[in-house]
Amino acid sequence: MKRYCCEKFANQLELSREHSLNIRVLKFEPKDLIDTEKRYRFFITPGYTLADRSVPVYNIAYCPFCGKDLFKFYKDDAFVNEDDSSFLYP
Numbered sequence: 001m002k003r004y005c006c007e008k009f010a011n012q013l014e015l016s017r018e019h020s021l022n023i024r025v026l027k028f029e030p031k032d033l034i035d036t037e038k039r040y041r042f043f044i045t046p047g048y049t050l051a052d053r054s055v056p057v058y059n060i061a062y063c064p065f066c067g068k069d070l071f072k073f074y075k076d077d078a079f080v081n082e083d084d085s086s087f088l089y090p
């Protein structure tokens, strides 16, 4: 069973990408990162479809509900809930 920092964060991860608002967890390839130690990135999104581009997002490092350091807490592919990063780019 997956262990989350808090129930509210878990609920936000369970939402679909189209649901406004939601949290997405993406895993990036080292070649796409400056800080390659941190492969996972955490975003608050307004909801989007896979056809959307340049979606305005908040890139977050701490849980907005309990304050946990997301980079320290979530280090498992099991939490990745988006594998298409194209919504971030033009």
Ligand SMILES: [Zn+2]
Pocket: 005, 006, 007, 009, 063, 064, 065, 066, 067, 068
């Ligand atoms: Zn939390």
